[in-house]
Amino acid sequence: MIRFLLILFLLVFQSISAQDDAKRMTQEKFYAEKKLFILNELELNEGIEKKFWEVYYKYDTQRLILSREIALTNRKLLKNKIIEDFEIQELIQKTYENGSKSLELKKNMMSDLSKIIDNENLVKLPSVELKFRQLMISRARKNK
Numbered sequence: 401m402i403r404f405l406l407i408l409f410l411l412v413f414q415s416i417s418a419q420d421d422a423k424r425m426t427q428e429k430f431y432a433e434k435k436l437f438i439l440n441e442l443e444l445n446e447g448i449e450k451k452f453w454e455v456y457y458k459y460d461t462q463r464l465i466l467s468r469e470i471a472l473t474n475r476k477l478l479k480n481k482i483i484e485d486f487e488i489q490e491l492i493q494k495t496y497e498n499g500s501k502s503l504e505l506k507k508n509m510m511s512d513l514s515k516i517i518d519n520e521n522l523v524k525l526p527s528v529e530l531k532f533r534q535l536m537i538s539r540a541r542k543n544k
Contacts, residue, residue, distance in 0.1 A: 434532055441528040442521045451516045459509035466505065470498045 435453070444452055477491045514522055 430536075437532045437535070438525075438528055441531070442517070442524060444517065444521065448516055452513065455509065455512045455516060459505055459512075462505055463502070466498060466501055470495070470502070473498060 438456075439449065473491055473494045477488070477495070510522060510525075513525070517525075
């Protein structure tokens with residue numbers, strides 16, 4: 401009887417674990433889905449597609465690193481109840497610097513992409529990225 405219960409417990413645990421794994425989106429799946437979404441929205445041809453992704457991923461990786469830095473700075477600002485004035489000023493300055501870096505990255509990415517894709521797709525790209533983020537947020541809320 402104990403053996404039966406142990407096997408039953410293991411099966412239930414494995415099925416719950418499998419469901420959790422299915423809910424969690426790996427970074428690889430995320431980028432694959434993002435790529436398909438952007439390709440579908442922008443309708444890039446095969447010749448342009450490869451060049452587009454080389455430039456896009458280069459900047460997207462840099463934006464990811466910067467967004468983590470921004471999140472860390474924001475957490476430090478919000479987390480600390482007792483913080484010295486000079487530390488607050490440093491964190492605020494860091495926030496502005498990160499914002500400037502983010503704008504500079506976007507500007508450089510758009511400049512490089514303007515040499516690869518047409519203006520219509522270039523103008524469309526930020527709204528497509530926003531649409532994808534909103535889709536992912538909506539999906540994450542449903543999976544909670």
